[in-house]
Amino acid sequence: MRYMISFAYNGAAFNGWQKQPNAVSIQEALEKSLSVLLKNPVALVGSGRTDTGVHAQQQYAHFEWPTPIADDLDFVAFKANRMLPPGIVVYRIFPIRSDVHARFTATSRKYEYRISRIKNPFRPSMVYPFSFPLDVLAMNQAAEYLLTYSDFQSFSLVNTQVKTFRCAITEARWEERGHELIFHVRADRFLRGMVRALVGTLMDVGRGRITVTDFEQIILAKDRKKAGRAVPPDGLFLVEVTYPAHAFDPPTDAIDL
């Protein structure tokens, strides 16, 4: 039997998704609480990793279980939320078909990056405060190039073991909402450090350090050294992971940010 858990977390209190020695990861916190509640070791396969400090408004992971779980799964989720630290919430635990895989069946991921134009005491470690002027029109013009190219090596950490730097970006736009400036980006996959490098380089466009044309040249260069500096993880949220319609009914209960 295969089960999916749907959950969210505030990355500020964790050393990223992936389990590691001498550090508190989201994966470890979830596995520990579920193992206690289900009385056998739970090993989670996430839809993807997030780095230290990065948040998830909607994340998925699956696990295998030798037999159908007899417990009321809503009550297991309720008890897990009481056991888990304040920075993680389990939305739902539900059975899925065994050919559905949290990572490989996922068809797209969407991230948001939030810049706050004023200091915001109510989003500790959840926005990147930046009050200097930004040309949002130019940032949106540059972002449009992301929809027309597919190799994003210039925005990838260099020491990764991926076979290809190809990503199909299907949404890339900046939205001004109240005191925040939000970058929306969706793709079939993302490279390590990609969203933070994209945002840092797009902000260079917004600050007038480089032009929209320079931004296109950076994509074409396929060289991380040409791109701008990565912005801090604080403003980055994984907000959606999509699966094919036949995989399962996605929960619609993601908490508002």
Place this chain on the structure above:
Amino acid sequence: MRYMISFAYNGAAFNGWQKQPNAVSIQEALEKSLSVLLKNPVALVGSGRTDTGVHAQQQYAHFEWPTPIADDLDFVAFKANRMLPPGIVVYRIFPIRSDVHARFTATSRKYEYRISRIKNPFRPSMVYPFSFPLDVLAMNQAAEYLLTYSDFQSFSLVNTQVKTFRCAITEARWEERGHELIFHVRADRFLRGMVRALVGTLMDVGRGRITVTDFEQIILAKDRKKAGRAVPPDGLFLVEVTYPAHAFDPPTDAIDL
């Protein structure tokens, strides 16, 4: 010369508004940073106190200055925000007439109390998580009584030195917004601990522990022991302080929650 500062804070990191020995207060943090920047001691008079853990989305305080301040006040605010801890933001510093007083000229205060129906990792110490059923209709019926009575001794801390327990409540209603249940309450003044005792007692109505009629009897009893327990400070926000139109143009830049 008299100056007003308009600001907000996350109460989680402070021991309330009021300066006190061996504890970090909002008043002290603000006075320290302004004293350094203006090179003379600044003594603030707030519109009112908030207790430990209580937040303010829009708060005011005034201070006296022997001469007109020559510095660019927007730049002083900018520098203050860099000096102050992450939990405080100064929106604006501006001159006011000397007969305008942050506390005595204020005509009303509005608070919001936020209950989250699910665990929310993105509002640490900023909501009261409560997932059990609540009869919001009954809570709103009970809240209507607050508009028809004026003595709220039943909801006041007992050891305060006020002369009267009379408050003119002009707004008292519950709103369901996404996963949150928000109590809106506005009055000319509030007694110590009043909003948290009101919310706790209204939740007793919502949980069916007492009836709407019982709630009216509690108001009439003028006895704190008859009311329910105070809810935690985490969900409480001072969201507005109003002044007469002739006093000054209120800043309209309060940050979204």
